[in-house]
Amino acid sequence: MHRFDLNEIAARPWKNGGGSTREIACWPPGADMDSFGWRVSIATVAKAGPFSAFPGIDRQIMLLDGNGLQLVGAAAGIDHTLQQRWQPFAFSGDAALECSMLGGICTDFNVMTRRGQWSAEVLIQGTEALPGHSAAGLCMVLQGSFLQDDALLCTGQGLLWWDMGDDQIRSPAPLLPRDADSRLVLVNLRQAGR
Known part of the structure; x- marks a missing residue:
């Protein structure tokens, strides 16, 4: 991450x-x-x-x-x-x-x-978000703020990840909204054939 x-x-x-x-x-x-x-x-x-x-x-x-x-x-x-x-x-x-x-x-x-190599899923979330569950992707706070463990992400901040091919299993902590108006965009990128 x-x-x-x-x-x-x-x-x-x-x-x-x-x-x-x-x-x-x-x-x-x-x-x-x-x-x-x-x-x-x-x-x-x-x-x-x-x-x-x-x-x-x-x-x-x-x-x-x-x-x-x-x-x-x-x-x-x-x-x-x-x-x-x-x-x-x-x-x-x-x-x-x-x-x-x-x-x-x-x-x-x-x-x-x-096309034919990668595809993207773009989701807007105001509840718990789970980053890191695709080959690559990112999440970015659109409004408000989110907590991941003790780390705070505010508007315009986010997390980026990609699979380096080492077969590591990632299980990052979820991102939790700090209030009802908080929103983030979650982009899951998937490689064709995987």
Whole structure:
């Protein structure tokens, strides 16, 4: 288990000037956009424009903050309003999408997996969460705070894990919400054939 804090992850501006991305993790570590198996990131969208296409990639996007986005890809039959927080939307990275703003700057959570190699399950939880029960994954507090043993995770903080192939059995302690309004996102990443 590795702990992370979004406040400690630098944002990289997009080439088109439309926003920036903070990469939480990718597999294998250091992989570029053409070679990753999976990638989890936070994007800040500042203006309308095209969404980059990622052939062979399955994507899930979820609004974190702001008024949201309208995603349209006529050829792929996609016309989706991303307006409600914490509602994952899955789509093919093959699709060329146009993004329009529903208001000001917004922030979204992104999970990308290489089709045929990895798949992702994205869950929003306000009760006990069990990290570490998939080959790789992460959890991040969206609101409030969670306790794991004596360790406190607050908004924007989380845990990241991956299987190093050593067949170790992990049984980490559960994450427990500190109040009824606490929420986290749990991403379980599974390798094809395992």
